[in-house]
Amino acid sequence: MGPTMPPSKKAQSPSSGASASQGMSPLYRQGDAATAASEAEAADLSLSLSASFSKAEDEELTSLSWLHESTDLLNSFSHSGLRSVSPLQDPDDDPLLGDAHSAYDLAAGANRKPPYSFSCLIFMAIEDAPNKRLPVKDIYGWILEHFPYFASAPTGWKNSVRHNLSLNKCFKKVDKDRSQSIGKGSLWSIDPEYRHNLIQALKKTPYHPYSPSLTTPSTSPPTIPPPLWSGSPLFRKNGGVLLQVPRGVIQNGARVRSQALFPVIRPLPVSPVGSRTSAIRLVNFATVALERQDSPSRYSPPPCSEDLQDDHTYSTAKSPSRLCSSQVAAPSSPLDDDDIIRRSLGGAGALAGSSLPWTKSRARGISDTLPLKKRRAATVEKPPESDDEEMKEAAGSLLHLAGVRACLNNITNRTAKGQKEQKEALRN
DNA sequence: GCGTAGATAAACAATT
DNA sequence: CAATTGTTTATCTACG
Numbered sequence: 073m074g075p076t077m078p079p080s081k082k083a084q085s086p087s088s089g090a091s092a093s094q095g096m097s098p099l100y101r102q103g104d105a106a107t108a109a110s111e112a113e114a115a116d117l118s119l120s121l122s123a124s125f126s127k128a129e130d131e132e133l134t135s136l137s138w139l140h141e142s143t144d145l146l147n148s149f150s151h152s153g154l155r156s157v158s159p160l161q162d163p164d165d166d167p168l169l170g171d172a173h174s175a176y177d178l179a180a181g182a183n184r185k186p187p188y189s190f191s192c193l194i195f196m197a198i199e200d201a202p203n204k205r206l207p208v209k210d211i212y213g214w215i216l217e218h219f220p221y222f223a224s225a226p227t228g229w230k231n232s233v234r235h236n237l238s239l240n241k242c243f244k245k246v247d248k249d250r251s252q253s254i255g256k257g258s259l260w261s262i263d264p265e266y267r268h269n270l271i272q273a274l275k276k277t278p279y280h281p282y283s284p285s286l287t288t289p290s291t292s293p294p295t296i297p298p299p300l301w302s303g304s305p306l307f308r309k310n311g312g313v314l315l316q317v318p319r320g321v322i323q324n325g326a327r328v329r330s331q332a333l334f335p336v337i338r339p340l341p342v343s344p345v346g347s348r349t350s351a352i353r354l355v356n357f358a359t360v361a362l363e364r365q366d367s368p369s370r371y372s373p374p375p376c377s378e379d380l381q382d383d384h385t386y387s388t389a390k391s392p393s394r395l396c397s398s399q400v401a402a403p404s405s406p407l408d409d410d411d412i413i414r415r416s417l418g419g420a421g422a423l424a425g426s427s428l429p430w431t432k433s434r435a436r437g438i439s440d441t442l443p444l445k446k447r448r449a450a451t452v453e454k455p456p457e458s459d460d461e462e463m464k465e466a467a468g469s470l471l472h473l474a475g476v477r478a479c480l481n482n483i484t485n486r487t488a489k490g491q492k493e494q495k496e497a498l499r500n
Numbered sequence: 501g502c503g504t505a506g507a508t509a510a511a512c513a514a515t516t
Numbered sequence: 517c518a519a520t521t522g523t524t525t526a527t528c529t530a531c532g
Contacts, residue, residue: 208520209520229507232509
């Protein structure tokens with residue numbers, strides 16, 4: 073059996089003759105006469121978005137600047153009346169349209185599993201704390217607050233959080249002030265030594281200007297636009313076919329409201345209108361974001377959530393070989409990954425070992441027989457200073473875009489999952 | 501096929 | 517004593 077995507081959609085490539093307008097992004101065309109922007113406006117907005125992304129990349133703008141520009145453009149975009157020529161354009165075929173969820177819901181993110189690894193979530197949680205340290209319980213709370221998926225998720229995720237805290241060297245227990253009783257357990261903080269790795273991981277997040285997904289040189293034809301979440305297995309295995317949005321994907325998303333977590337980050341100025349075209353616009357924005365590497369030589373499947381794994385969960389960096397193979401695909405990063413790794417290691421020759429010591433258990437040497445707990449107890453230290461604006465911006469951007477990202481990711485995940493299940497069913 | 505990374509489950513100890 | 521927290525091991529999946 074085929075994928076969940078109806079043949080009509082699967083076969084449709086927004087850029088393969090579907091473009092109704094010349095000289096503008098093939099993804100867009102004029103919508104209803106009553107609401108549509110002119111083609112010139114459409115082209116202008118499309119170009120502006122692309123320019124914004126390019127600018128962010130070329131000028132190494134901070135993610136904050138990039139976010140501001142992009143959200144401004146998004147705001148304009150959401151009022152432009154543009155409609156998609158992607159498969160989403162067909163209301164009869166598009167379950168999302170039938171649900172007519174609000175654009176705000178879409179922007180806020182679905183109540184689905186976020187595409188971030190636990191280490192990333194923990195990192196954001198801790199960095200969002202005033203003192204840059206949190207007890208486990210508050211880490212739970214932060215995750216729950218910002219990713220409602222976990223409220224109804226199997227309880228194992230808390231175990232995973234604790235597991236990650238224990239195993240990931242990026243996280244360190246902080247001496248608990250006896251005077252301030254926080255109950256059971258310790259406070260957890262980010263180990264400054266490995267902080268850069270987490271930052272790097274954030275930088276590699278989709279939608280971040282430095283994301284390799286947005287900068288990787290192309291080996292694929294540029295004529296096929298990426299799907300909503302083009303790093304998805306479905307995308308990779310489906311030849312880059314634009315995905316449709318499954319029904320209910322963006323339900324309950326409005327609970328995720330990450331604004332004001334980082335005061336310097338402005339909320340996405342998306343009108344909480346309930347029209348389906350608004351939702352489409354947001355989807356299109358994301359699609360444009362992914363398509364910004366529209367020059368033929370630069371298009372390639374952006375990473376999926378797994379790509380975020382490069383630098384965080386158990387290990388916040390890879391072995392040199394892995395760095396070469398995958399992280400080299402981030403040419404626009406202000407620092408190459410080796411530099412970042414070297415910096416994070418303090419240039420102390422830490423790379424001399426056979427493996428990078430990111431992990432707390434896996435990377436330990438055979439001779440390192442002391443129980444982790446005791447070794448760690450000896451190294452518990454005061455929390456790091458948190459004057460790293462770079463990280464704050466990166467984390468803020470990631471946080472802020474989390475909603476859209478999570479939604480898009482889940483859209484694809486669901487579709488991909490459905491495909492997988494169908495494949496398996498077919499096999500049996 | 502192999503190695504690595506991450507997610508998840510589980511067992512268990514320590515702590516409150 | 518129960519609940520929570522922290523550690524460790526094992527297993528599975530995905531990916532390069």
